[in-house]
Amino acid sequence: MKPGHTVVLVEFSNGRLFSVVTMNIEGHYDHYDFVWCKRDKTFLWHRSGGSFYMEWGQNDYWLVKWHKKPKDGGGKKVTGERLKKMPKKYPLDDLFIGTNGVNDEAEFCGKCKDWLPSGDPCQHQERSN
Ligand SMILES: [Zn+2]
Numbered sequence: 001m002k003p004g005h006t007v008v009l010v011e012f013s014n015g016r017l018f019s020v021v022t023m024n025i026e027g028h029y030d031h032y033d034f035v036w037c038k039r040d041k042t043f044l045w046h047r048s049g050g051s052f053y054m055e056w057g058q059n060d061y062w063l064v065k066w067h068k069k070p071k072d073g074g075g076k077k078v079t080g081e082r083l084k085k086m087p088k089k090y091p092l093d094d095l096f097i098g099t100n101g102v103n104d105e106a107e108f109c110g111k112c113k114d115w116l117p118s119g120d121p122c123q124h125q126e127r128s129n
Contacts, residue, residue, distance in 0.1 A: 005030065007092050009070055010062045011054045012083070017043060017090055019055050021070075032096075035106045035115040043101040044117050054078060062086050 008029075009021040017034045024030075031049040036042075054061060057072030062083045072078050086092055095101065104117035111124045 006064075007095060008064050008067050009052065009054070010086065010090070010092075010095075011056075011070075011080075012060045012062075012087075013056065015060075015087070017095075018059060019048075020045070020095055021052050023052075033106075034101070037102075037106070037116060038114045039112065039116060039122065040102070040120075044104050044106040044115060045096060045101045046103065046105045054080070056080075 005022040005024050007020055008023045009019075010017065011019040016036060019034060020032045022030045022032070029050055029052045030047050031051060031053065032045050033048045033055075034043050034045045037044050053071045053073045055073050057070075057074070057076045057078040058080050060081045060083055061070060061078075062085070063070065070078055096103075102117055104119050106115040107118050107121060107125060108115055109122050109124050112122050114122070116122050116125060
């Protein structure tokens with residue numbers, strides 16, 4: 001996340017951080033995907049788009065009070081629960097920094113059953129860079 005960006009939407013899948021949308025001072029959005037890497041015990045996050053939406057409308061979400069309701073990326077109605085507060089384990093200020101995340105694309109390994117950073121994959125995967 002760049003300076004001057006505010007988190008406006010956080011999506012959860014089964015209680016896990018799933019995607020985050022930020023907005024800059026000009027009103028432009030960035031949509032980030034989050035997956036958990038078991039090996040490295042960290043989130044891998046990656047900017048996947050430039051608009052305001054949820055991946056899955058049935059997921060629970062947190063939304064800043066002043067913002068309009070999210071859209072479902074697949075065009076369905078958003079039916080998930082709107083959380084009043086962010087879960088304590090995901091403080092907003094820490095979503096993109098420190099031990100809470102690494103900025104890298106994630107690739108799933110079926111053998112490890114884990115998401116791994118493309119810059120530092122497991123032995124079953126080939127480096128993409
Ligand atoms: Zn593997």
